[in-house]
Amino acid sequence: MSHKFSFSSSSRNDNTLLLTTATTIGASLLVQFCTPADPYGKSLRFLKQLGRQERSNNLTSASNVESSVSEYERLHLTSTSTEERNTNYSNLVNSYYDLATLFYEWGWGASFHFSNRHSFETFDEATRRHEYYLASKLNLSCAVSKLIGKVGGTTAMNGHVEVKEGSTPSMANIKVLDVGCGIGGPMRNICKFTGADVTGLTLNQYQVNRGNELCAADPHFTNTKTRDAGLPEIRCRSVQGDFMKQPFEASNFDAAYAIEATCHAPDRVGCYSEIYRVLKPGAIFACYEWCLTDKYDPENPEHVLIKKQIEEGDGLPDIASTHHCLSALKKAGFTILEERDLVNDEYGGWQLPETGEYATSKEARKHYRGGKPWMLPLMPSWNPFTQRFQFNWFGLRLTKYSLKVMEFFRLAPAGTSRTQILLQSGGMGLARGGELGIFTPMYLMVGQVPLNK
Numbered sequence: 001m002s003h004k005f006s007f008s009s010s011s012r013n014d015n016t017l018l019l020t021t022a023t024t025i026g027a028s029l030l031v032q033f034c035t036p037a038d039p040y041g042k043s044l045r046f047l048k049q050l051g052r053q054e055r056s057n058n059l060t061s062a063s064n065v066e067s068s069v070s071e072y073e074r075l076h077l078t079s080t081s082t083e084e085r086n087t088n089y090s091n092l093v094n095s096y097y098d099l100a101t102l103f104y105e106w107g108w109g110a111s112f113h114f115s116n117r118h119s120f121e122t123f124d125e126a127t128r129r130h131e132y133y134l135a136s137k138l139n140l141s142c143a144v145s146k147l148i149g150k151v152g153g154t155t156a157m158n159g160h161v162e163v164k165e166g167s168t169p170s171m172a173n174i175k176v177l178d179v180g181c182g183i184g185g186p187m188r189n190i191c192k193f194t195g196a197d198v199t200g201l202t203l204n205q206y207q208v209n210r211g212n213e214l215c216a217a218d219p220h221f222t223n224t225k226t227r228d229a230g231l232p233e234i235r236c237r238s239v240q241g242d243f244m245k246q247p248f249e250a251s252n253f254d255a256a257y258a259i260e261a262t263c264h265a266p267d268r269v270g271c272y273s274e275i276y277r278v279l280k281p282g283a284i285f286a287c288y289e290w291c292l293t294d295k296y297d298p299e300n301p302e303h304v305l306i307k308k309q310i311e312e313g314d315g316l317p318d319i320a321s322t323h324h325c326l327s328a329l330k331k332a333g334f335t336i337l338e339e340r341d342l343v344n345d346e347y348g349g350w351q352l353p354e355t356g357e358y359a360t361s362k363e364a365r366k367h368y369r370g371g372k373p374w375m376l377p378l379m380p381s382w383n384p385f386t387q388r389f390q391f392n393w394f395g396l397r398l399t400k401y402s403l404k405v406m407e408f409f410r411l412a413p414a415g416t417s418r419t420q421i422l423l424q425s426g427g428m429g430l431a432r433g434g435e436l437g438i439f440t441p442m443y444l445m446v447g448q449v450p451l452n453k
Helices: 002-034 039-055 065-075 082-087 089-107 123-138 140-151 185-194 205-216 268-278 301-314 322-331 362-366 387-391 393-408 416-436
Strands: 175-179 197-202 236-240 253-259 279-292 335-341 439-448
Touching: 065 089, 065 416, 089 205, 089 416, 123 185, 123 253, 123 279, 123 439, 140 253, 140 279, 175 185, 175 268, 185 197, 185 205, 185 236, 197 205, 205 236, 253 268, 268 279, 268 322, 279 301, 279 322, 301 416, 301 439, 322 335, 322 439, 387 393, 387 416, 393 416, 416 439
Parallel strands: 175 197, 175 253, 197 236, 253 279
Antiparallel strands: 279 439, 335 439
């Protein structure tokens, strides 16, 4: 009798597995042929790029993917101290982005950051809005007005510069720095949005190459011969460098921003001080920081595990608190203009009306108007049409063993499956950290360089 029950149970599990597999394959084929998403084409390009990255020696931390992931795993062993990770942050970050960049671009897009989604807003629209909102904090009009005074404006009785008709200079004269630009998705969007000249700084050489490749491919970033005479040919570019030791002269930029990037810094005061150094007097720096919130409890085992998952899965030596980051920005010399956690801004999701915090209570559900929290793409789902499918138990195994098969047939470099496991673990930590409210990827800080710098 027990054997019969065991056989029946096993048969049901096999049927469930077969049904899930068939549904997944069928759904992917439907998406491939009935929508512009092209998952198979994107996956093929991803694998080609991954193989080319290894063959062309584009890895900056090791000679191949497997060696790179081994070094990265060593730096995140329990026996490796936070101090050692901070000391070797350059190696840690390079190892991480050697492995993660292609996965991010393939599964997420060119902008490697999170955003809450308002009702009726697509993923890409929410991403751009989040970037434009940060750009709106840079006060670039003030930088233009200073330039007008130098090129032909007249001073009124109240001391303000009056603009002569037709004398406003091109925004391409305004120099903005993107600190930790990745492959430049936000940089290109903000360049289009503001018209300013944007330089992106990243430690990883592959990201520099890929970012400049994408900039050169878009004619929008080419300065015109007449209006922008004397300016660089392309007003959007990536530069290789360490944001702890930036390769720029002092007082070189009119504004700077960072989107979920300075979390990789081993020392926030040192990082913000370098940004302060390269900004002109009166310039503004605005950023979204990855931080632990006041809800984080270092004595809670689940909280500690989540923190470790995020650090391991996202190339961080450690995660700072909101208080630590704000204090560091002040110590670097900035005057604080604004700070708050944007996670709790109103977006029409499952939020408590009083605080804006994510919740699944009946009260929060009443508040729901179609908005989606930042961590939703990382929360497990059985919908095979979304990337969330990879975070359910079946999707985790399917991804892992599919990549192992590809490694065996040399369709993907050895170590690819280990890389994906690391990234998925980080994603699960981020999702749970967001659900519990102990972590935020969008702590907004806006600081200004004093005029008497």
